[in-house]
Amino acid sequence: MSVNYGSKRVVVGAHYGLRDWLAQRITGVLMVLFTLAVLGQVLLTSGDISYDKWAGIFSTQFMKALTFSVFIALAIHVWVGVRDIWMDYVKAVGLRLVLQVFTLVWLVSCLGWAIQVLWRL
Amino acid sequence: MTQLAKKRPEFRNINALTDLPSYRLPAAGIVSILHRISGLLMFLLLPFIIWMFDTSISSEISFAKFSAAFNVGLGFVPGVLVKLVALALIWAYLHHMIAGIRHVYMDVCHAVTKEFGKSSAVATLVLSLGLTAALGAKLFGLY
Numbered sequence: 440m441s442v443n444y445g446s447k448r449v450v451v452g453a454h455y456g457l458r459d460w461l462a463q464r465i466t467g468v469l470m471v472l473f474t475l476a477v478l479g480q481v482l483l484t485s486g487d488i489s490y491d492k493w494a495g496i497f498s499t500q501f502m503k504a505l506t507f508s509v510f511i512a513l514a515i516h517v518w519v520g521v522r523d524i525w526m527d528y529v530k531a532v533g534l535r536l537v538l539q540v541f542t543l544v545w546l547v548s549c550l551g552w553a554i555q556v557l558w559r560l
Numbered sequence: 561m562t563q564l565a566k567k568r569p570e571f572r573n574i575n576a577l578t579d580l581p582s583y584r585l586p587a588a589g590i591v592s593i594l595h596r597i598s599g600l601l602m603f604l605l606l607p608f609i610i611w612m613f614d615t616s617i618s619s620e621i622s623f624a625k626f627s628a629a630f631n632v633g634l635g636f637v638p639g640v641l642v643k644l645v646a647l648a649l650i651w652a653y654l655h656h657m658i659a660g661i662r663h664v665y666m667d668v669c670h671a672v673t674k675e676f677g678k679s680s681a682v683a684t685l686v687l688s689l690g691l692t693a694a695l696g697a698k699l700f701g702l703y
Contacts, residue, residue, distance in 0.1 A: 464667065467660045474657065490623035493616060517606075520599050542603075549606045556614045 463519045466512035473509045476502075497560060506557055514550045518542065587681035595659040598652035605649060612646075630699075647696045654695075655688040 480496045481488060497506060521542045529535045574580070585593070602609070615626040630646070633639040662680050666672060671680075697703060 464664055468664060471657060471661065490616075490620050493623070497617060517599075517603050521603050524596060524600060545603075545606070549610055552607075553610045553613065556610065556618065560617060 459519045462515055466516040469512045470509055470516065473505060476505065494560065497557070503557060503560070507554065510550060510553050510557070514546050517546055586678065587685065588677045591655075591659050591662070591681045591684050594655055598656045598659075601652045602649065602656065605645070608645065609649065643699055647692070647699060650695050650699070651688065651692040654691050655684070658684045658688050 477496060484492050496502060522539060525535050525538045525542070529538060612626065615622040615629070617623075628634075629639065629642050631639050634642055662684050666676075666680075
């Protein structure tokens, strides 16, 4: 176990790597399945995609629940991925913290908007 | 590795501007850096993606606004530019997804040979660029 207290406490990096590594893969697979589910319904639609057909795809309770899960999965997936980028390229701890906070605010704001759009449908 | 005290080798003789452009990146390396770039691009364009979801799905009127953004334009932004941004997102999504599937396949099947790394990387590039071209042609009304 890494030291998590005292003067040798590790304060940077992702020292809980396996959990995030696994989360990123599972959320990724979920998003691929969602993509296939939506794409399949779009491709099975005959003729032009009208508003009714497009909104109809997301109108069932099953698709709403699935889409909701995918939004959460997307946020987790992006958080792990974008944080990886900051950890790899931004070495200044202060700037990295600012970027990570920006990432979280950006993601949570987008998530709120997306969920609002979905559930008022 | 439990503490940061463990020293890792550092290479400080690589200059990003003079050395990196002449480095020959293998196909797997190109897929890897594009995976990163496409991911960051989609992260930054997330509000636009949700805007598209919002306008396309909220009502008939907003759906018309959504269509008009691509055909006529959005405010001062011409429709062609909106289409180009959408095309960039299509590429980013396809590349990120296919490269991601490659990743998961390698993790699950322990497919870590040098040959498979190269051939699957080339397949990723061909597939993602091919599909992007096909969907881009549809987006710009070539068929």
